[in-house]
Amino acid sequence: MDAKLSPNQGLNLSGIGLVSLLGVGLGAAAVVLDGMANRLPWQGTSLTMPLLVCALISAAVGYWVIPWLQALKAGQIIREDGPQAHLKKAGTPTMGGIFFIPVAAIVACIWSNFAQDVLAVSALMLSYGFVGWLDDWQILRRKSNKGISPRMKLMLQIGFALLFCLWLINSQPSSITSIALPLGFSLPLGLLFWPLAGFVLVAESNATNLTDGIDGLAGGTVAIAMLALGALVAPSSLGLMVFCAAVSGSCLGFLAHNRNPARVFMGDTGSLALGGALGAVALLTNSLAALFILSGIFFVETLSVMAQVSYYKATKGPDGKGKRLFKMAPLHHHLELSGWSELQVVAVFYIISAILAVSGYAISKF
Structure with a gap:
């Protein structure tokens, strides 16, 4: 018999409790990271102050x-073929990205004194948000x-x-000559920069979009990253x-508004913008x-969708129907349907x- 994890087992937190823990954790991490870099948390050139100011303004x-x-x-509009528990969310406002994405862009541009690189990544983020x-x-x-349409x-x-x-090529040519790898290695790029850069921006934005399927999931994971x-x-x-x-x-x-039970969803307006921002900075x-x-x-999350589609097509029978690798993709929906x-x-x-996040930070320091 399959063992299922019920909502009353294991972690027992409310939505506001979980987000509060995340906020305390991010704030503490920012203070520690500032300290490690000999930055005072209350200085303008710190991680802590922009984090706190934007959190308060967005909320x-x-x-x-x-x-x-x-x-x-x-x-x-809720998908009828999705988890049935989500049907009660129908009517919850979406397009929440229209308020917290511009807040980040405006504050970052002003705070950095309109630095050229900040203007560029903010423009890319807002474009993907559009x-x-x-x-x-x-x-x-x-x-x-x-x-x-997906094509559009x-x-x-x-x-x-x-x-x-x-x-990027015109203003920062040194950024595109090679890929920096851990342990001091690098991989030359040359003309491969174009397909790689396009893939990174498009794939990262769509991957973040796929992750945005549960209250607080995309917002929290992107905040950490x-x-x-x-x-x-x-x-x-x-x-x-x-x-x-x-x-x-x-x-x-x-x-503060998207934690379970959500009062608003970020929509593609937010998720595509966030993924684009991650890719652009990288x-x-x-x-x-x-x-x-x-x-x-x-x-x-993206691999789970790709695997689901590929497996379904590979096992398609004479009736035109195939088998599913997961109960539903992306992975977070499979876990929901598993209890x-x-x-x-x-x-x-x-x-x-x-x-x-800790692993990526530590490995990149080698």
Whole structure:
């Protein structure tokens, strides 16, 4: 007989309790990382201050924006073939990315005195957020789960990635000559930069988008990854460190409203923007190896979808139906249908993300 984990077993936290623990953990980590780098937490050039300021601003702005989204009837359309427990979420406002993503971009640009690299990654993040907004708006307008076509979404993502790469080549040519690897090794790129950079930006944004399926999941895991990435890039760019801390803090402020039970969802507006921001910072600072580790959760979520589709096609019979490797993909939905509660999934993913963040930071220091 299969053993199932019921909502009353194991971790027993409320949504606000879990997010509070995450906030304390991120704040403490920021203070420790600042101390290790001989930065005072209350200085402008620190991880701690942008994190806290953006968390407070995003949380406060949410109290004004969410009622406005409700008045616009911007309610999420829930998939009928998904976990049945999610059907009760129908009507919860989506497009939450429209308030916490701009907060991060504006604060980071002002805080960094409009540094060129911060302006560039902020522009990429907002551009991907715009692609997500188009998708969310079409879903709401049509009252279905189908937004803009996958082809259109991909072409827009590639287009904005191309513009970012053109800027990168002209302004930061040293960033694209090779990939930095642990232990001092490097891998020459040459013309391979173009397909690699495009793949990183598009894949990272879509992977983050796939992870956004449970209250608080994407926001929390991105907040952890962004803070770690900010600590990694600090020696080469204090401006990008501030940007990462601002995005991490904005995600934390968003979680004040998105924690279980969620009052708002980030939608593609938020998830595509966050993935694009991770990829852009990693490309600009030659931190792709670290990004691969920090994005472990997003990578596994994407692999679960790819494996599900491939296995279904490979086992398709004469009736046109195949077998499923998972009960549902991405992986977080499989765990839900296996008996885990949403909070248990989110808590375990937070822990794994924290372990990956520490591992990525430590390995990158060798």
